[in-house]
Amino acid sequence: MAVITKTLVFQTKGEEDIIDITDDVIKAVNGTMLDNGIVTIFVPGSTGALTTIEYEPGLLIDFPNSLDRISPRSLHYEHDKRWHDGNGHSHVKASLIGPSLTVPFVDRTLSLGTWQQIVFLELDVRSRRRKILLQIIGE
């Protein structure tokens, strides 16, 4: 059993950018030479989130639309009143979806469905440089 840490770094385009990191996670896990285990994918930050989705152009519109119905930018946010950074709705969405995703791997293969990709959701209102942590535990 071993713990191996890897990081992904990329620039996002701004609000509602959805980045497919599946291939990067696969490469990271394969690079460890571990056969079986889990990878915990984590964003250190409170305006981004991790989940899985079928990465096709329709859902890249539908999913942000649904998040906007939950927490529309147009509402009043106490966060914005205090800090004036205009991203109160970003924080709310990020806390709802969560900063962490754990995916098993078996025989050196991530246990994803055929139409299931791992994505980072940029929920902040501006382009950000994001550093994502992969904590890989296995044997």
Next chain:
Amino acid sequence: MAVITKTLVFQTKGEEDIIDITDDVIKAVNGTMLDNGIVTIFVPGSTGALTTIEYEPGLLIDFPNSLDRISPRSLHYEHDKRWHDGNGHSHVKASLIGPSLTVPFVDRTLSLGTWQQIVFLELDVRSRRRKILLQIIGE
């Protein structure tokens, strides 16, 4: 320390079927002979999700109702326009709740509350054969 993989296979009845998999997870963990660790429960697929709930008839109505308010089937989804499978709202709900749940076990007992069950949520619009992965890590 060891990593042990188990799978659960079952047929769902279709949209908003909520399946209590608690006993199956308990049996799987006990079968490993590991005393302490975590089990990561994962659905390989983008129209199902995992969470916990008090598994009683009222909430089996209330929880799907709340998900429908977030992402009603009656809205327009770009996914459906492109793929014509009528499950755009299913994908949105699944990405929101997430495909993964990690539960600790201590002294061979899952750390659940008395009124807390582990459930698989079928969010797709039709009956599906589901294979759920349990990645158990412990000692």
Next chain:
Amino acid sequence: MAVITKTLVFQTKGEEDIIDITDDVIKAVNGTMLDNGIVTIFVPGSTGALTTIEYEPGLLIDFPNSLDRISPRSLHYEHDKRWHDGNGHSHVKASLIGPSLTVPFVDRTLSLGTWQQIVFLELDVRSRRRKILLQIIGE
């Protein structure tokens, strides 16, 4: 590699109390003398949840407000009709956010962002004594 279990116990003030447990998690992880790994934070119970947030007074109002829009107390819940405990909306919110959060640690430091805190959300309608489990796995 080792698995070490710790618990946090505290009293909540009631509905929409958001408790910052970051320092307690840091102390627990440091107390293990493990350098690298993950901590799974879990609430045994179906009316509380775990996530991260920027812990500042504005968001402590905004986030509960958003959850109330998803699952308002004022709606009819089948759960309440059957059990008369008035917390159907609490259960729905808890299942949506989830009972579990996994955070990596590297060189004995939790991988959190500067403005990101780990929080327990009390979603039940009354003050509760909560026991949170920390399952720490690492080397």
